[in-house]
Amino acid sequence: MPIYEFSCGDCERSFEELVRSADAVKEVACPTCGSHRVRRKISLFAASVNPGRATTGGSTAASCAPGGA
Numbered sequence: 001m002p003i004y005e006f007s008c009g010d011c012e013r014s015f016e017e018l019v020r021s022a023d024a025v026k027e028v029a030c031p032t033c034g035s036h037r038v039r040r041k042i043s044l045f046a047a048s049v050n051p052g053r054a055t056t057g058g059s060t061a062a063s064c065a066p067g068g069a
């Protein structure tokens, strides 16, 4: 299950929320003020799982030296 980072549109507070489905995103509320005016930001989860071996995405890793040394 992906963890998304949200930014509240009312109090500008950033927080992380575990979202089970796309439909659950609409039900995410700000833990600080309870507002539903939250914006989903880019997930930091996928980027920190396998830093040495990126299997997801296609053109993000451009610095791939031959040999690996």
Ligand SMILES: [Zn+2]
Pocket (backbone or CB within 6 Å): 008, 009, 010, 011, 012, 013, 030, 031, 032, 033, 034, 035
């Ligand atoms: Zn808020």
